[in-house]
Amino acid sequence: AQRVTQPEKLLSVFKGAPVELKCNYSYSGSPELFWYVQYSRQRLQLLLRHISRESIKGFTADLNKGETSFHLKKPFAQEEDSAMYYCAPPDSGTYKYIFGTGTRLKVLA
Protein backbone atom coordinates (compact mmCIF):
# COMPACT_ATOMS: atom_id res chain seq x y z
CA ALA A 1 0.00 0.00 0.00
CA GLN A 2 1.04 3.56 -0.59
CA ARG A 3 2.68 5.27 2.36
CA VAL A 4 3.37 8.94 2.81
CA THR A 5 5.62 10.54 5.40
CA GLN A 6 5.65 14.10 6.61
CA PRO A 7 8.60 14.15 9.00
CA GLU A 8 7.88 17.50 10.67
CA LYS A 9 4.90 17.85 12.96
CA LEU A 10 5.56 21.53 13.52
CA LEU A 11 7.51 23.99 11.44
CA SER A 12 8.04 27.55 12.64
CA VAL A 13 9.51 30.21 10.40
CA PHE A 14 9.67 33.97 10.45
CA LYS A 15 7.69 36.07 8.03
CA GLY A 16 9.61 36.54 4.81
CA ALA A 17 11.72 33.43 5.29
CA PRO A 18 11.61 30.50 2.84
CA VAL A 19 9.45 27.54 3.69
CA GLU A 20 9.78 23.89 2.76
CA LEU A 21 7.32 21.29 3.98
CA LYS A 22 8.59 17.81 3.32
CA CYS A 23 6.64 14.90 1.94
CA ASN A 24 8.05 11.50 1.03
CA TYR A 25 6.00 8.69 -0.47
CA SER A 26 6.52 5.02 -1.15
CA TYR A 27 5.41 4.17 -4.64
CA SER A 28 7.32 2.99 -7.64
CA GLY A 29 4.95 4.30 -10.28
CA SER A 30 3.91 7.82 -11.20
CA PRO A 31 1.67 8.95 -8.38
CA GLU A 32 -0.67 11.87 -8.56
CA LEU A 33 0.14 13.84 -5.46
CA PHE A 34 -1.82 16.55 -3.73
CA TRP A 35 -1.27 19.08 -1.01
CA TYR A 36 -4.27 19.99 1.12
CA VAL A 37 -4.39 22.83 3.63
CA GLN A 38 -6.54 23.50 6.66
CA TYR A 39 -6.59 27.08 7.93
CA SER A 40 -7.80 27.77 11.44
CA ARG A 41 -11.57 27.23 11.75
CA GLN A 42 -11.87 26.27 8.09
CA ARG A 43 -12.37 23.00 6.30
CA LEU A 44 -9.63 21.17 4.46
CA GLN A 45 -9.19 22.36 0.92
CA LEU A 46 -6.99 21.58 -1.99
CA LEU A 47 -3.88 23.71 -2.18
CA LEU A 48 -2.27 22.27 -5.27
CA ARG A 49 -1.77 19.04 -7.14
CA HIS A 50 1.13 17.70 -9.09
CA ILE A 51 -0.72 17.14 -12.34
CA SER A 52 -1.57 20.82 -12.67
CA ARG A 53 2.01 22.09 -12.29
CA GLU A 54 0.52 25.21 -10.79
CA SER A 55 1.54 27.76 -8.20
CA ILE A 56 -1.10 28.59 -5.64
CA LYS A 57 -0.63 31.41 -3.12
CA GLY A 58 3.05 31.37 -4.00
CA PHE A 59 3.46 27.68 -3.16
CA THR A 60 4.96 25.18 -5.57
CA ALA A 61 5.66 21.49 -5.26
CA ASP A 62 8.03 19.47 -7.37
CA LEU A 63 7.75 15.76 -7.77
CA ASN A 64 11.17 14.15 -7.42
CA LYS A 65 10.79 10.55 -8.51
CA GLY A 66 14.38 9.70 -7.65
CA GLU A 67 13.94 10.77 -4.04
CA THR A 68 10.20 9.89 -4.02
CA SER A 69 9.45 13.30 -2.61
CA PHE A 70 6.86 16.00 -3.21
CA HIS A 71 8.04 18.85 -1.02
CA LEU A 72 5.97 22.03 -0.77
CA LYS A 73 7.91 25.26 -1.07
CA LYS A 74 7.37 28.97 -0.82
CA PRO A 75 10.16 31.52 -1.13
CA PHE A 76 8.72 34.10 1.30
CA ALA A 77 6.35 32.97 4.04
CA GLN A 78 3.41 35.13 5.06
CA GLU A 79 1.55 35.09 8.37
CA GLU A 80 -1.62 33.97 6.58
CA ASP A 81 0.20 30.80 5.52
CA SER A 82 -0.04 29.53 9.08
CA ALA A 83 -2.10 26.35 8.80
CA MET A 84 -2.03 22.58 8.81
CA TYR A 85 -0.70 21.05 5.61
CA TYR A 86 -1.32 17.50 4.42
CA CYS A 87 0.40 15.65 1.63
CA ALA A 88 -1.92 13.11 -0.03
CA PRO A 89 -1.50 10.61 -2.81
CA PRO A 90 -4.23 8.17 -3.81
CA ASP A 91 -3.40 4.57 -3.02
CA SER A 92 -2.16 2.70 -6.02
CA GLY A 93 -4.93 0.79 -7.79
CA THR A 94 -7.59 1.55 -5.20
CA TYR A 95 -10.00 4.32 -4.39
CA LYS A 96 -8.33 5.05 -1.09
CA TYR A 97 -6.67 8.34 -0.45
CA ILE A 98 -3.79 8.25 1.99
CA PHE A 99 -2.96 11.37 3.95
CA GLY A 100 0.27 12.11 5.72
CA THR A 101 0.26 12.97 9.41
CA GLY A 102 0.37 16.64 8.55
CA THR A 103 2.72 19.52 9.28
CA ARG A 104 1.58 22.53 11.23
CA LEU A 105 3.22 25.64 9.82
CA LYS A 106 3.51 28.68 12.05
CA VAL A 107 4.72 31.88 10.47
CA LEU A 108 5.97 34.26 13.10
CA ALA A 109 5.82 38.03 12.76
Place this chain on the structure above:
Amino acid sequence: NAGVTQTPKFQVLKTGQSMTLQCAQDMNHEYMSWYRQDPGMGLRLIHYSVGAGITDQGEVPNGYNVSRSTTEDFPLRLLSAAPSQTSVYFCASSVAGGPIDTQYFGPGTRLTVL
Protein backbone atom coordinates in the same frame (compact mmCIF):
# COMPACT_ATOMS: atom_id res chain seq x y z
CA ASN B 1 -24.50 25.10 -4.06
CA ALA B 2 -23.74 24.10 -0.47
CA GLY B 3 -20.98 21.62 -1.31
CA VAL B 4 -20.41 19.05 1.43
CA THR B 5 -22.41 19.50 4.61
CA GLN B 6 -22.11 17.66 7.90
CA THR B 7 -24.32 17.52 10.97
CA PRO B 8 -23.98 17.90 13.85
CA LYS B 9 -20.97 20.18 14.34
CA PHE B 10 -20.41 19.01 17.90
CA GLN B 11 -21.57 15.95 19.80
CA VAL B 12 -20.92 14.49 23.23
CA LEU B 13 -21.78 10.84 23.83
CA LYS B 14 -21.50 8.47 26.71
CA THR B 15 -19.70 5.17 26.27
CA GLY B 16 -22.03 2.63 24.69
CA GLN B 17 -24.38 5.11 23.07
CA SER B 18 -25.01 5.03 19.36
CA MET B 19 -25.36 7.86 16.90
CA THR B 20 -25.22 8.74 13.22
CA LEU B 21 -23.09 11.46 11.72
CA GLN B 22 -24.75 12.89 8.65
CA CYS B 23 -23.00 13.86 5.43
CA ALA B 24 -24.56 15.21 2.27
CA GLN B 25 -23.26 16.68 -0.96
CA ASP B 26 -25.05 18.46 -3.77
CA MET B 27 -22.37 18.21 -6.44
CA ASN B 28 -23.55 14.87 -7.86
CA HIS B 29 -20.25 13.27 -6.86
CA GLU B 30 -20.01 9.52 -7.07
CA TYR B 31 -17.22 9.14 -4.50
CA MET B 32 -17.72 9.88 -0.82
CA SER B 33 -15.58 9.07 2.17
CA TRP B 34 -15.22 9.47 5.91
CA TYR B 35 -12.03 10.36 7.76
CA ARG B 36 -11.11 10.85 11.35
CA GLN B 37 -8.52 13.40 12.37
CA ASP B 38 -6.47 12.81 15.50
CA PRO B 39 -3.45 14.77 16.79
CA GLY B 40 -0.24 13.28 15.47
CA MET B 41 -2.13 10.74 13.35
CA GLY B 42 -3.27 12.94 10.52
CA LEU B 43 -6.33 11.95 8.54
CA ARG B 44 -7.25 8.29 8.48
CA LEU B 45 -9.81 6.82 6.11
CA ILE B 46 -12.70 5.03 7.81
CA HIS B 47 -15.01 4.02 4.96
CA TYR B 48 -15.61 5.09 1.42
CA SER B 49 -18.13 4.66 -1.35
CA VAL B 50 -17.70 4.81 -5.11
CA GLY B 51 -21.41 5.10 -5.79
CA ALA B 52 -24.88 4.44 -4.44
CA GLY B 53 -25.12 0.94 -3.02
CA ILE B 54 -21.35 0.42 -2.93
CA THR B 55 -19.22 0.86 0.17
CA ASP B 56 -15.85 -0.41 1.30
CA GLN B 57 -13.56 -0.25 4.28
CA GLY B 58 -10.72 2.14 4.73
CA GLU B 59 -7.81 2.08 7.13
CA VAL B 60 -9.73 2.20 10.43
CA PRO B 61 -13.25 0.79 9.91
CA ASN B 62 -13.79 -1.01 13.22
CA GLY B 63 -16.65 0.39 15.25
CA TYR B 64 -18.20 2.22 12.31
CA ASN B 65 -20.87 1.35 9.76
CA VAL B 66 -21.86 3.14 6.58
CA SER B 67 -24.46 2.86 3.88
CA ARG B 68 -25.04 4.71 0.61
CA SER B 69 -28.64 4.54 -0.47
CA THR B 70 -28.48 7.75 -2.52
CA THR B 71 -25.76 9.62 -4.37
CA GLU B 72 -26.17 12.60 -2.07
CA ASP B 73 -25.96 11.05 1.40
CA PHE B 74 -23.34 9.02 3.20
CA PRO B 75 -24.09 8.64 6.93
CA LEU B 76 -21.58 7.23 9.38
CA ARG B 77 -22.94 5.16 12.27
CA LEU B 78 -21.27 4.53 15.58
CA LEU B 79 -23.01 1.47 17.01
CA SER B 80 -21.54 1.55 20.51
CA ALA B 81 -19.38 4.58 21.14
CA ALA B 82 -16.03 4.19 22.88
CA PRO B 83 -13.65 6.87 24.24
CA SER B 84 -11.16 5.87 21.51
CA GLN B 85 -13.64 7.26 18.98
CA THR B 86 -13.23 10.77 20.34
CA SER B 87 -12.04 12.63 17.28
CA VAL B 88 -12.91 15.11 14.57
CA TYR B 89 -14.73 13.45 11.68
CA PHE B 90 -14.60 14.73 8.14
CA CYS B 91 -16.69 13.71 5.20
CA ALA B 92 -15.35 14.28 1.69
CA SER B 93 -16.53 13.77 -1.85
CA SER B 94 -15.02 13.78 -5.31
CA VAL B 95 -16.30 13.29 -8.81
CA ALA B 96 -15.36 9.65 -9.18
CA GLY B 97 -12.56 8.85 -6.73
CA GLY B 98 -9.97 8.74 -9.44
CA PRO B 99 -6.31 9.48 -8.81
CA ILE B 100 -6.52 13.02 -10.18
CA ASP B 101 -9.82 13.96 -8.55
CA THR B 102 -9.88 16.77 -6.03
CA GLN B 103 -11.58 15.92 -2.77
CA TYR B 104 -14.05 18.39 -1.27
CA PHE B 105 -14.38 18.31 2.48
CA GLY B 106 -17.16 19.07 4.87
CA PRO B 107 -16.68 21.33 7.91
CA GLY B 108 -16.22 18.43 10.30
CA THR B 109 -17.96 17.01 13.36
CA ARG B 110 -16.17 17.14 16.70
CA LEU B 111 -17.16 14.08 18.71
CA THR B 112 -16.36 13.49 22.36
CA VAL B 113 -17.09 10.13 23.97
CA LEU B 114 -17.06 10.14 27.76
